[in-house]
Amino acid sequence: MLETRELILNMGPQHPSTHGVLRLVLKLEGETIVGTDVVIGYLHRGSEKIAENLPYFEFVPYTDRLDYTAALSSNLGYVMAVEKISSIRPPERAEYVRVILTEFQRIAAHLVWLATHALDLGAMSVFLYCFREREAILDLFEMVTGARLTINFFRIGGVPADLPPQFFARSWEFVETFPDRIKEYEALLTRNKIWLKRTRNVAVISAEDAIDLGLTGPSLRGSGVSFDVRRAEPYSIYERLQFDIPIGEKGDVFDRYMVRMEEMRQSLRIIRQCLEQIPEGDLLSRVPRKLKPAPGEVYVRIEAPKGELGFYIVSDGSEKPYRLKIRGPSFVNLQSLPAMVQGGLVADVVAAIGSIDVVLGEVDR
Amino acid sequence: MSVLWWLVTLVKVGVIFGAVLGVVAYMTLAERKVSGHIQLRLGPNRVGPFGLLQPIADGLKLMFKEDIIPDHVDKVIYLLAPAISTVAAFAAYAVIPLGPPTDFFGLLPEPVPLQIADVNIGILYIFALSSMGVYGIVLAGWSSNNKYSLLGGLRSSAQMISYELSLGMSVVGVLMMSGSLSLTRVVEDQAGLWYVFLQPLGFIIFIIAAFAETNRLPFDLPEAEPELVAGYHTEYSSMKFSLFFMSEYAAMFTISAMAVTLYFGGWQGLPGLGTLGIPPVLWFVGKVAFFLFLFLWVRWTLPRFRYDQLMNLGWKVFLPLSLLNVLLTGLGLVLLR
Numbered sequence: 001m002l003e004t005r006e007l008i009l010n011m012g013p014q015h016p017s018t019h020g021v022l023r024l025v026l027k028l029e030g031e032t033i034v035g036t037d038v039v040i041g042y043l044h045r046g047s048e049k050i051a052e053n054l055p056y057f058e059f060v061p062y063t064d065r066l067d068y069t070a071a072l073s074s075n076l077g078y079v080m081a082v083e084k085i086s087s088i089r090p091p092e093r094a095e096y097v098r099v100i101l102t103e104f105q106r107i108a109a110h111l112v113w114l115a116t117h118a119l120d121l122g123a124m125s126v127f128l129y130c131f132r133e134r135e136a137i138l139d140l141f142e143m144v145t146g147a148r149l150t151i152n153f154f155r156i157g158g159v160p161a162d163l164p165p166q167f168f169a170r171s172w173e174f175v176e177t178f179p180d181r182i183k184e185y186e187a188l189l190t191r192n193k194i195w196l197k198r199t200r201n202v203a204v205i206s207a208e209d210a211i212d213l214g215l216t217g218p219s220l221r222g223s224g225v226s227f228d229v230r231r232a233e234p235y236s237i238y239e240r241l242q243f244d245i246p247i248g249e250k251g252d253v254f255d256r257y258m259v260r261m262e263e264m265r266q267s268l269r270i271i272r273q274c275l276e277q278i279p280e281g282d283l284l285s286r287v288p289r290k291l292k293p294a295p296g297e298v299y300v301r302i303e304a305p306k307g308e309l310g311f312y313i314v315s316d317g318s319e320k321p322y323r324l325k326i327r328g329p330s331f332v333n334l335q336s337l338p339a340m341v342q343g344g345l346v347a348d349v350v351a352a353i354g355s356i357d358v359v360l361g362e363v364d365r
Numbered sequence: 366m367s368v369l370w371w372l373v374t375l376v377k378v379g380v381i382f383g384a385v386l387g388v389v390a391y392m393t394l395a396e397r398k399v400s401g402h403i404q405l406r407l408g409p410n411r412v413g414p415f416g417l418l419q420p421i422a423d424g425l426k427l428m429f430k431e432d433i434i435p436d437h438v439d440k441v442i443y444l445l446a447p448a449i450s451t452v453a454a455f456a457a458y459a460v461i462p463l464g465p466p467t468d469f470f471g472l473l474p475e476p477v478p479l480q481i482a483d484v485n486i487g488i489l490y491i492f493a494l495s496s497m498g499v500y501g502i503v504l505a506g507w508s509s510n511n512k513y514s515l516l517g518g519l520r521s522s523a524q525m526i527s528y529e530l531s532l533g534m535s536v537v538g539v540l541m542m543s544g545s546l547s548l549t550r551v552v553e554d555q556a557g558l559w560y561v562f563l564q565p566l567g568f569i570i571f572i573i574a575a576f577a578e579t580n581r582l583p584f585d586l587p588e589a590e591p592e593l594v595a596g597y598h599t600e601y602s603s604m605k606f607s608l609f610f611m612s613e614y615a616a617m618f619t620i621s622a623m624a625v626t627l628y629f630g631g632w633q634g635l636p637g638l639g640t641l642g643i644p645p646v647l648w649f650v651g652k653v654a655f656f657l658f659l660f661l662w663v664r665w666t667l668p669r670f671r672y673d674q675l676m677n678l679g680w681k682v683f684l685p686l687s688l689l690n691v692l693l694t695g696l697g698l699v700l701l702r
Contacts, residue, residue, distance in 0.1 A: 009512050031516065031672055122582055122669025128404035194583055194668045346516070347671040 020360035043364040051324035064150035070109040081300035081311035086293035094158035109305035117354035158284035199254035203340035203352035217307025223251030229303040328362035390420035432603040442508035447608035450501025454615035460487035487548035506597035517596025527679035528577035534687035535570040552631030621656035
């Protein structure tokens, strides 16, 4: 008797293009995907539980390791949540420093995304071009914070150190040269026939589905939903800043790609305005040595490079949180992967993973 | 068949085999150097001056690596597959003429052709061998008993068979013009005008199909790393892996040499200008080097096609175009004669 069986292909956790330790169990008919199981948990470190056993101050470095391509954004989300629950307002200058650094961080995170995404689709040289510019940003971070990847810089109540004088000159230099670099990447990809073939109408997700599945960030905006926490619920100083929210139309890989490319330009705009407007003043407001927020709960969300990053804190009045819940955008976004790749080919899975831009440190926490 | 004939042939076999091996070794270095410079890096520069000894170091390293044969493989076929690939890739070189017949500055009593065998079906011979090479990859994928290898093997059989058709059909145009399957004749016919000017469409199809035939980006689907880990050679290690690696480069060398021979006048100099005093062999080597560089250049610039797109392209675009090319060539020959 002849019979056809589905081929079950185990992709990951050790696989070149699952971006870390993501494991997918693909059910294939030939190379067509008829089912996808996403298996996560290989990088679980119990961050949320650790938080319950640490004073508020001491959890900041753990947030660096959530989305390790955007350590500062995670820092910011957590620090802002603690500030909200304990009613601390950071000084004006500190807010500007935070926004400048997190926007640089967004560019750096998007560069990692572009580099790996292009690599996954076979454009190998784009990887190193992106890392060249990321290197410049990491140099800026090193200048300010001393660290390059897992940066622990933001403090509850502000920032610990000022931007060094040469930071401004170097930042301006970057802001001036980077648009040309983006053009360079786009010259290699945006109108490349093969790139278009690999990304157009691939892993499409409609706006309704995207909302239902809880997609946020550039992946949601790629489907044409104009939702950006920076605009929907402005935090820090984003109210004063001019920037556009790029959106896509169809919600395919190409739209998500274009949204992120445009976001890098918008981040540059934000940095430009902040560098011009940054006021003089204090960097750290007065924060009690032993921080004991009043009992209560708070949810604070920011627009991290990957989407809505939320911190939910329940305080019981002690110096440690009673419960800390992290809404990692990568974790939530990942659940739309099976819907995106259904009926596609193995190669589309790779494109889809790249276009959602997941970081497993944040998925598993 | 005099003793001298045997002697000369043996020397030619040795020299050409050695030359191909050397080219393969230095192609790996060139690949790394070119990719390095494209990617704003330096490439290997530690082993020897400018990293020139790097291929030797790589070769030694691969020799001394542990040769793992996984338990679950089909052992005989698993061992046979890299050998098939390599033999097919290297043997194809036997019929390509490197230069005009020469007596080596009076060393030999009569001029000998600068190719191992002037077979009268040279082109068919090369196609036959490159089809053999596919078996190496398919069998490797099959015998590895690994799903990624299997997918890689399946892809490559589908891909190479489809593109071999276009490749073959595109060459038919050249054959119709020269009226011979012998590569020596083809080269001699191009003394006045290279066939690339008479067969532009054929050439474009040929070169694109050549990329697919040698599994190079943008058509490197059998081993597409982000999807299939390493495709058909996932389970291979040590020298067996490097045999696949070498056969890929040898195939690139052969197909470049074929492109030069069929479309760019082989060892002939520029059309209308002659050799400009440069030995024909150097003309040949220079042209081949250009094509090899093209392979590297494209690889480090373009993204990769998807499997179904590649098949569509092969069957729905290139095959009809190559048939059209044959038709046009035929029409041209009839009308102009």
